[in-house]
Amino acid sequence: MFPEHRPRRLRTTPAMRRLVGETTLRPRQLILPMFVAEGIDAPRPISSMPGVVQHTRDTLRKAAVDAVNAGVGGLMLFGIPKTRDAEGSGAVDEKGILNVALRDLRHELGDATVLMADTCLDEFTDHGHCGVLDADGGVDNDATLRIYAQMAIAQVEAGAHVLGPSGMMDGQIGVIRRALDEVGHKDAAILAYAAKYASAFYGPFREAVDSQLKGDRKTYQQDPGNAREALREIELDLAEGADMVMVKPALSYLDVIKAAADISPVPVAAYNISGEYAMVEAAAANGWLDRERTVLEVLTSIRRAGADMILTYWAAEAAAWLD
Ligand code: PBG
Secondary structure (H helix, E strand, O other): OOOOOOHHHHHOOHHHHHHHOOOOOOHHHEEEEEEEEOOOOOOEEOOOOOOOEEEOHHHHHHHHHHHHHHOOOEEEEEEEOOOOEOOOHHHOOOOOHHHHHHHHHHHHHOOOOEEEEEEOOOOOEOOOOOOOEOOOOOEOHHHHHHHHHHHHHHHHHHOOOEEEEOOOOOOHHHHHHHHHHHOOOOOOEEEEEEEEEOOHHHHHHHHHOOOOOOOOOOOOOEOOOOOHHHHHHHHHHHHOOOOEEEEEOOHHHHHHHHHHHHHOOOOEEEEEOHHHHHHHHHHHHOOOOOHHHHHHHHHHHHHHHOOOEEEEOOHHHHHHHHO
8 A cells, every 4th residue: 555645746856845835935025124223333232132233323324235235125214212201202303313314224225125114102202102191191092193193204204115103003004194195295105013912022122222111012002812803903904094014923923914914905014023033043042943944934934824024133134045
């Protein structure tokens, strides 16, 4: 008796495996998140994210050009201001670090890449929340929306092609879309962080942006156990005018990425976040994982789940490997 079916035939040689490969991973599908800090004169390492730094304006420019030359599809920028206040006013100020850096990069790169900006207040507020607070210390949804609208306009005027609202406020996509359209920025696109979970995996990011947060974001980010709720968030963002939708984090939420890909008429992004990066880097540094193979497997898995594009701190390096 011999097996009637032999799937191994299609695995016999590298050429055969290449021919029948189902999932592609290309540099253009990778977006590099980058950090720029105000008032520092040398890049500052982020200890929980080995290999990732807070850039100066100058090193940001150089690293951005290198990433674009490596073939990445886009850059996502986060700013770390020198001073913070309750309203996060550095976010709307045209001289605020994120807006200044966007201007630098747009000047340097023009339309050679897709320049994206984090449209969220948490880096700019002294309490570390993604919005402004009401009298009881809760995050005030609608007051925050008014600031997001101004922040979005400032970011587009500074050079962003795409805005990434990541604060999970209700109605944020609609308010930003209307605000942009009213002042004539009809071509600025919105990548909605549609399904964003209150995740422990953001830990290293909090170090990366010197976060002031005490407590958590559970009143606005989603409960990790909820999948149906993610579809509702995605549908609302689509109805409000999202040009692309994102699921975040990625690895613990591959089912959500798949569900989003099944229903979304627009491109789906996934954010392979700081904690996912840190886990692999820590294990690889100990010799417990083969770093390059693991990174490519992680990124391929996120693509297989249905993400059209991936935000990942490995974007530039992986793009170079894939090339
Ligand atoms: C909010 C924001 C966060 C991340 C991206 N945008 C942090 C948070 O919601 O707490 C996390 C990204 C990562 O962990 O890599 N501005």
